[in-house]
Amino acid sequence: MSDSQTIKFDVCIIGSGLAGMASTLFAANRGLSSVQVGLTGEIILSSGLLDLMGVHPVSEKHVWSDPWAGIDALVRDIPDHPYARLPKEDIHAAFEELLFFLKETGLSYYRRMNHNVGVLTSLGTIKHTYCVPHTIWKGVEALKKKPPGLLIDIRGLKGFNARQIATAMQNEWPDLQTARISFPGMDHLSEVYTEHMANALILSQKRERFAEAVRPHIEEAQIVGLPAILGLYRTHEVVSDLEKLIGAPVFEIPSMPPSVPGLRLKEAFERGLRAKGIKYFSQKRVLKVRRKADDFFELDIGWSTTEQVVQSRGIILASGRFIGGGLHADRKRIKETIFDLPVYQPENRTEWHRREFLDSRGHPVNRAGLEIEDTFRPLDRNGRPAFSRLFAAGSILAHQDWKRMKCGAGLAIATAFGAVKSFIRLCQ
């Protein structure tokens, strides 16, 4: 044990995905002393886009242009969906608070108020989402107006082909040219990575040489689409400088994870929360939790052995699903990994997944998870809160299918908000 002193906090947040980050932010903003523990988290797999509510019913592939109307319909049809646990005003307030925080840390998001927008992906599909990083936003507008455009890909960058995107877009946005360039200073490499390029473009000399490589291809184009490489930090500066040098607006086309927009989101949270004085155990897990009387929990934190013991008056469990490690499945059952809370799930494994991957109904396993009551406290086997001061948020919750409903970020942000609010009401 590196520290025999037990540290005491108001609340311990388990998880470092979007729900964990958002819970920590909301707790810190309300003056709670907070400690956060988490592994890498699903956030590095994030596209950087913040969905609110996109598709319902999934079997009908109904895409909502107004996410709030989508939530109304969803809550009506699936009263157990986590969105039903809090008023829309709270969801709205949660987004405002989070977007403000991100902006303060230098990561601006844009949206068309109360409207979902379409983002062009690297496969040439259109992703419906709500809040879009400013580096991607001009692409959203271009996708509506369809000016003559140029899509650039980069020699050695796998899985991103401008011609593929333009081909898939030929009906939607026909006036697209494509070109391939070598990234300056990396032309000797057989393979290049978006993170390296995003780092390189923070330097103004690199930007000049990059712009030189793009310029000859501009011709009639009024806008230029690129892989997501417009700076890992200082993106406003990178974008405006590049636009000056190239002579046309630029936008990023998000691609496979780990992606630069996802990385920016993770870094923005870590930077911004550190500034708020949050104690953060990164790459650590909760090994054991003991309940001490009714007042507080004691948690052993470490990687494989206990490195720190902390005490907290409450816990927000935002440990994610299977990727995040909050849920685990053996051949027979799905279990919650820290408290062994009951997990709502299909009767047996034959029903977890459908035989067709793209079955429009979605896979039942995705709706498995923790059941909660209106205070976001997970339920025990008798349908009562398992612990008086244990709350849950994010993708670990049951009765949602964020991948199909396109509500992942909203779910994380809204339920984090709800959990923190309930913690304050019940524990302060």
Next chain:
Amino acid sequence: MARTSGLRIYEGENVLNTQVLIIGGGATGTGIARDLALRGVQCVLAEYHDINAGASGANHGLLHSGGRYVSSDQGSAVECRQEAELLKKVAPHCIEDTGGLFVAVEGDDEKFVADFPHLCSQCDIPVQALGVKEARELEPVLSDKLIAAYKVADASIDPFKLSMENISQAQELGSTLLRFTKVVGFEKSDKKIRATRLQNIITGEESIVEAEQVINATGAWAGVVAGLAGASIDIIYSKGSLLVTHSRITERVVNRLHPSASADILVPGGTVSILGTTSIRIDNLDQVYPTVEEVDAMVGEAVKMIPALETVRFIRAYAGVRPLIGSRSASDDRSVSRSFALIDHSEDGVENFTSISGGKLTTYRLMAEKTADLVCRRLGVSRPCVTRTDPLPFTQPAKWTQPGLAPKLWLKHHEPEDIILCECEMVPRSAVDAIIDSIREQNGQPNLMSIALRSRIGKGACQGTFCGVRVSAYMYDRGEFNPEQSLTNLREFLGQRWKGQHPTLWNKQLVQAELLEALHCGFFGLEL
């Protein structure tokens, strides 16, 4: 001298003339094509889907020592021994000579165990008794409840490589391969098939083959195809499902020494092991997929032999149909002879039509030889079969199917500008290039599925999540996709990989599936 196939336009239709039409591109069909080509007989091979789409591509890849059949079917046992010995000489590049063990655990039939060595010697099958301790030193994962172990000459064989090499040589000698080509019907007169109507299942285009002899080598589909010609075959469909592990569990083939049952064999191949197999009678050929129940039953049984199988990572499952020719009254499909049936349809009133079905991968060459002998007699061709002695050539296109080979080659040498497209299995861009070129040479249309068939793409832990995107992006570099195909092809590819993952989705593979869906549905929206 081989003659090349001639294409002529006849009354507005594509008519292909050939000596022999072979229907079915599995191990037997491709084996027959090579056998005949080596005798100077020119063939057209029509395959409904792609090479080894049926049971030839959905088995363990086991080269039987014959030990499995010594108690139930000594004829098959001897055939297996002879053919396996022969293939090890003529096709060593398709075979990993792993050796095999037969093991029994507490509770297994001791008489069956005791009879085994004697029965093996009756069939001249080399067998060596091992001490339990010795066996567990050879294969440390074996159960501590082992009661007996015997060493035999089992090996693993790569069925894709085998069929690819067979068809490649046949094509070099002038034969034609038609993939994605379905038999629509036969036109008969004077007790002979005069023309076979074919249809390309992708383009819908119809064509006609006029052949002197027609061979039906369609495995489980033999009854269906024979029916089109007005002939009949009594065939039983026995589905066998198999499970692939993420990493190799044993060095040798490990058989359970008991009367044949589910999950009684683990066959290594390159970097993976394959656990098999179930035997479930099915009524129609649309039911050929592995189920969760089968997977659970297999794992549950196999752990008695190798307890570690309870916790190892399985990355996918697949199923094939054993075409068993015989009476429908047999109570256990495993007791029906695995020996093959060569059916001369003269009795059905079709004199130039032959079906070959049943059998097993180990005896594919013998099946091809016997079929070719019959057809050559009818054609008046006197050149003898040479596949017993002529080595199977080693050509490039077939080499990327072997698990674990690509990483070895990559580490040994790669061109500086080459990159890895499939990171799980380390398949480089240059391999994809070579495969696309070879598909083109075979007049095929390269797409994700046909590339996956010929390589390890999509077969590693990610099951296509990332390599599917990377390879399809790369296809655009080569200009191989037309606009309509772009997303359809990726959807189909992922759907196909899903069918195999579906019954293995727990623990790490479930995490993988979640990632797959997060990316392809959550982000790309492929389901919309």
